[in-house]
Amino acid sequence: AGAKGIFWIPPATSVPCASTSSSSSGIGEKETRGRVSVWILQGGNAMVALDWLAFLPYLLQRPSIEVQDEVPKEATGFLLVDYPSYGDCEGTPSPATCGETAETALLTLLEGLKEGNGSLGGVSEVELNFFGHSIGSASVLQLAVNLLEEAASDSSGKEKGTPTTGTVEARVLSEAEEGKREGTLRVRPGRVVLVSPFSSMVDMVGTLLPFIPRPLARRLLKHRWDNEESMRRLGASLKVVGNAPVLELEKGRAELTQARSEETSSSSSPSPLSVSILHGTADEIVPFRQGKQVFETAQKALEGTGVAVKFDELPGGDHNSCIARFIDKVVGAMFGLPSSASFASASSERPAESSL
Numbered sequence: 001a002g003a004k005g006i007f008w009i010p011p012a013t014s015v016p017c018a019s020t021s022s023s024s025s026g027i028g029e030k031e032t033r034g035r036v037s038v039w040i041l042q043g044g045n046a047m048v049a050l051d052w053l054a055f056l057p058y059l060l061q062r063p064s065i066e067v068q069d070e071v072p073k074e075a076t077g078f079l080l081v082d083y084p085s086y087g088d089c090e091g092t093p094s095p096a097t098c099g100e101t102a103e104t105a106l107l108t109l110l111e112g113l114k115e116g117n118g119s120l121g122g123v124s125e126v127e128l129n130f131f132g133h134s135i136g137s138a139s140v141l142q143l144a145v146n147l148l149e150e151a152a153s154d155s156s157g158k159e160k161g162t163p164t165t166g167t168v169e170a171r172v173l174s175e176a177e178e179g180k181r182e183g184t185l186r187v188r189p190g191r192v193v194l195v196s197p198f199s200s201m202v203d204m205v206g207t208l209l210p211f212i213p214r215p216l217a218r219r220l221l222k223h224r225w226d227n228e229e230s231m232r233r234l235g236a237s238l239k240v241v242g243n244a245p246v247l248e249l250e251k252g253r254a255e256l257t258q259a260r261s262e263e264t265s266s267s268s269s270p271s272p273l274s275v276s277i278l279h280g281t282a283d284e285i286v287p288f289r290q291g292k293q294v295f296e297t298a299q300k301a302l303e304g305t306g307v308a309v310k311f312d313e314l315p316g317g318d319h320n321s322c323i324a325r326f327i328d329k330v331v332g333a334m335f336g337l338p339s340s341a342s343f344a345s346a347s348s349e350r351p352a353e354s355s356l
Contacts, residue, residue: 005082005089006105007049008112009056011036011075035125036113037076037190039334040106040143042136044196044320048087049080058327059334081105083139094223095142102143110249114185127190128247131334133323134286137197138225144192145233147247152240187247192275193333196283196319199290199297200226207287228297234275235301243272243306274308276333278326280317288313 039059041052056078081102084091091097106128113123132140198204201224205217218224238245275298279291295311302309312333314326323330 005049005087005101006108007080008109009078009080011077034123035075035127036123037127037129038079038109039076039129039131040079040081040102040140042081042083042102042132042139044134044136045083046320047133047136049082050087052078052080055323059331079105079109095138095225098139099142099146102139103146106143107249110185110187114249123185125186125188128187129189129191129193129334131193131195132197133195134197134319135225137194138227138230141192141194141197141227141230141234142225144189145230145237147189148237148241148245149233151245151247152237185249187249189245189247189273191334191336192273193278193330194227194276194291194294195278195323195330196280196286197227197277197291197294198225198286199228199293200224202226203290203293204286207290227294231275231294231298232301235298235303235305238273238302238305238307245273272306272308274310274336275302276310276312278312278314278322278329278333280314280319280322280326282316283319283322285319 041049041055043049043051059076059078082089083093084097084101085093089101091101110126113126130140130144132138201221202214202218205212205221206214209217212220277291277295277298279286279288281288283291292311295309298309310333312329314322314329317326
């Protein structure tokens, strides 16, 4: 309940998807709807959503390099979400309320894209990506996990071990329901990029207040963000639904189905989900070892799923300025660019280190 701090920076255009029906003459061919890429951005606890505006020009100036199955930069939009009590977003921040806010923002956006609100017209396919810095890493990872756990729970026919906190519902379509999805919106999870993630809030207490015994810290903490546990939950879900799941939105619901390659509107089979973690070696707030710990847990949890897991060390990078200082690596992780594709050529300037 209450106002939400949500900002949508739409793409300039969409790219065509394959038509739902065709004929050699074009007579009776249905209108082609578009495909866009959406990035959900959430920052640290000293940021509000609009602080990302200083960062977006550098994303939009990234080199136009041919990357397999990549949506062009002109078709990339950004969803900026405030935490409860930040900016104009009402409420009290907690893992549950942050999850509810992010899921509400996502569902609202997807419904608008599906209905053709705004300048894009109707969109039929969305590549959904997640980017978080510091505590934002925990929030966007929670969102990705919640979406996939809903789907995995329905697919396996079992109750999931950890309840989700939001309103997005996902399930696998039955055979009888397949083929009845004209006009729906397909949502394909793409990349998860985490910068300076902590392993868990309990570990952070041990780092900042080492004199407090770990069992006591666990009992006293109200907000038990845990990125390692989220990675384990992500792995468990992907082992049920596969590494390239497709969500379908209809009547206010996000429903997940294992789309066959011929059913997808892109020209090839969907690429698997990928996870990238970046961490500065001189991080004075979240120790470098915690980011490496999250990476090692992700490797184990996602083993055998076909999901690529990558770790980028940011030499000398601290906590608050690492995105600005290592913008090439951050942009490369977000858009799958090769290391040789330095985007410094796109602009002689970089984001101000104080801005992120």
